[in-house]
Amino acid sequence: MTSAVGMAFPITKMFRFGLVGCTGVVVDFGITFLLKEKLGLNKYTASSVGFCVAATNNYFLNRLWTFGNTDPHMLVQYVKFITIATIGVVLSNGIVWILYEKMKINFYGAKALSIAAVMFWNFLINTLYTFG
Numbered sequence: 001m002t003s004a005v006g007m008a009f010p011i012t013k014m015f016r017f018g019l020v021g022c023t024g025v026v027v028d029f030g031i032t033f034l035l036k037e038k039l040g041l042n043k044y045t046a047s048s049v050g051f052c053v054a055a056t057n058n059y060f061l062n063r064l065w066t067f068g069n070t071d072p073h074m075l076v077q078y079v080k081f082i083t084i085a086t087i088g089v090v091l092s093n094g095i096v097w098i099l100y101e102k103m104k105i106n107f108y109g110a111k112a113l114s115i116a117a118v119m120f121w122n123f124l125i126n127t128l129y130t131f132g
Contacts, residue, residue: 010127016066017123023061024054025115032111043107047096048089055085067131080130088118 032050035041041049059081063069071077092114099110 013066013127014123017062017126018119020058020061020066021115021119021122024058025112027057028054028115029108029111044093044096047093047111051089051092052082052085055082055088058085062126063131067127069131071131077130081126084122084125084130088122091121092118 028050030050031053032046035046035049036043039046059078062081063074063077069077092111095114095117096107096110099105099113100107103110105113
């Protein structure tokens with residue numbers, strides 16, 4: 001049986017995680033656009049760099065605001081978070097590749113869909129492993 005407190009915890013955390021993720025989307029798309037469109041980098045390289053910069057931004061915001069975490073082993077925690085983000089970027093690029101290359105969906109639309117899917121992976125694993 002789940003208590004009311006048990007229900008509120010994941011919902012509140014997921015909401016905050018989602019809001020932090022929105023800042024990450026802005027950072028991710030901004031970096032991806034700059035690297036791909038202005039500097040001419042490969043779309044997957046640009047997307048990967050955008051994702052990683054956004055993940056670093058999201059680590060600090062999630063640590064402080066979403067999870068209220070004060071674990072003094074910040075470097076270990078950051079490595080966990082980035083490892084999860086790295087797995088996430090592989091998933092994200094796989095989703096983008098399938099949607100863009102195989103299904104012919106617009107690149108940025110495919111990227112947006114991949115971000116939504118990977119957000120659930122990131123939230124679950126970070127809740128259980130990084131900040132748990």
